[in-house]
Amino acid sequence: GRTAEPAAVGEVLRLAALVARQGAGMPGTWRRTVAGWIWEEGGRTVRFSSPPQAAEIARLGRFRAAFPDAWETARRLDVRFADRVVVSR
Numbered sequence: 001g002r003t004a005e006p007a008a009v010g011e012v013l014r015l016a017a018l019v020a021r022q023g024a025g026m027p028g029t030w031r032r033t034v035a036g037w038i039w040e041e042g043g044r045t046v047r048f049s050s051p052p053q054a055a056e057i058a059r060l061g062r063f064r065a066a067f068p069d070a071w072e073t074a075r076r077l078d079v080r081f082a083d084r085v086v087v088s089r
Helices: 006-021 054-066 068-073
Strands: 029-033 036-041 044-048 076-078 086-088
Touching: 006 029, 006 036, 006 054, 044 054, 054 068
Parallel strands: 044 076
Antiparallel strands: 029 036, 036 044, 076 086
16 A cells, blocks of 8 residues: 555554454455544455554454354444444444
């Protein structure tokens, strides 16, 4: 991608690596918006804060493990809120 901010590149590389460790995979497209990071993968969009919080990554991992069917059918997920994952199909 294109960016004039080296810090943003480092941030998204760390975020992508943390997501990959949760087993969610790393392929896809990452974009930074005013509200945070967006990961688009397999027809799914996941929103993270900027800078991303470790709790968001953990929340995503717990969601995937507890609700694998919901993960497969979800189109939009938002992990920026404490103690919940907002899911749209």
